[in-house]
Amino acid sequence: MRRFSELLDRLVLTPSRNGKLRLLTDYFAGVPDPDRGHALAALTGGLDFPSVKPAMLRALVMERMDEVLFAYSYDYVGDLAETISLVWPAPESVDEVEAPALGHVVETLSRVSRSDAPTVIAGLLDRLDPSARFALIKLATGGMRIGVSARLAKQALAALGGRDVGEIEELWHGLEQPYETLFAWLEGRAGKPESAARALFRPVMLAHPVGEGDLERLDPAEYVAEWKWDGIRVQAVSEGGVKRLYSRTGDDISGAFPDLVAAFGGDVALDGELLVGDPIVRTGSFSDLQQRLNRKTVSKRMLADYPVFMRCYDLLHWEGEDLRQRAFEERRAVLEKVVPALDRHRFDLSPLVAFSRWDELDGLRRDPPHPVIEGVMLKRRDAVYSPGRPKGPWFKWKRDPFIVDAVLMYAQRGHGKRSSYYSDYTFGVWAGAEDDLQLVPVGKAYFGFTDEELKLIDKYVRDNTVERFGPVRSVRAEPGHGLVLEVAFEGLNRSTRHKSGVAMRFPRISRLRWDKPAAEADRIETLTALLAE
Structure with a gap:
């Protein structure tokens, strides 16, 4: 637990991305299994302890100090975990008590009932110093707001094993915590894990913003343009009867959008934009879409008032074939055959924007035909689908703010x-x-x-x-x-x-x-x- 708490402390105090990346890589290299796997799960949002809630933690600390004093302390510090970690009246001999291992803490919190949770949490807090208390509360509540994304943690794994982060992202949803087979592969002690899971995520291809002088070096004839819609990038995957909807970072968001997941099937991996409305009738605003985001359950009223659909940009996999190494125009030709066969109230094809000169496209970009359009996308006709953000194949040209x-x-x-x-x-x-x-x-x-x-x-x-x-x-x-x-x-x-x-x-x-x-x-x-x- 001490190593994990030291990692969190240093991540919070390290502003640079590269600095955080080095800290994560060194931690994964120096901490044994299963603790490093549990830390990875915590950093990527893979842990959930329903018996531990912020209200329970507040009640525990109120039993140990004046309520007004705690309110003033919380007001000054501004973070619940940090406040409790500093004011918790731990025994004077805490430094002599051996801190529990991270794996032990995770297993304990996974088994504890709601009725026993207050006693268990209080006992753990009594055994830890302020830094480790902070780490425990962040771990237990899932509030890891320390400037580390799930993708950055995966990039640290890639650095550890000298691998491409795309390999790890494609494996990710077929792995099991605490990821011992993953670490064995990265350290050369075993072969690459073989996932039996279906409908896995495929790392997305991203675009560079159009910069000063970029268009002067590009030939308009080599590119096609599409509208850039103001929704969220998603990937809809179906394989072997398993269907999943992923965010651009590979998070499984199927549970939040059951209406869309129920509307497709077969053997397909679609890349596109999630929007609210019905593509035949109307495309709603991002504010409408926000009503559906970050929900664990969706009511019938919400499904009726804010239906979602997918505007399809690309086709990554179709009927057993990986299409990512084909040119964009080839993938687009297949996509134009696939989308019309899907539910037309849930899926439509992103239209291409006709243009012959950059100044002509600039005029369209500045005055698009729909308020939910935030610019245009430029895609080179011969571009393969490359994970990450390669410079040259794709550009985004947004409206001026x-x-x-x-x-x-x-x-x-x-x-x-x-x-x-x-x-x-x-x-x-x-x-x-x-x-x-x-x-x-x-x-x-x-x-x-x-x-x-x-x-x-x-x-x-x-x-x-x-x-x-x-x-x-x-x-x-x-x-x-x-x-x-x-x-x-x-x-x-x-x-x-x-x-x-x-x-x-x-x-x-x-x-x-x-x-x-x-x-x-x-x-x-x-x-x-x-x-x-």
């Missing part, structure tokens, strides 16, 4: 290294008559600024707080006094859940307008004018 000047309304403490700073910002624009202006919130952002700018905003928040709501501060925001934020965003949708009636897509802070009076920030009419009728 929208810009609006908004006023800071609320600020909340961040997590991890930002837990002492107010780094999550809610902002609004003006509504109402000129003599009775009111701010209505239109979005929330927590990135786009430098560390130095973060310190300046944090000081502004502390100096201009008018109300406090737990970890959230309400900031003075009036026509004559307020901090203006220049906000960039990718799109806008109508929303019945927000007072303003709009919801931003991918908002981020692009500039701090210390020079601009709050009264000169934009009005809600500026945003509603952007909405498609």
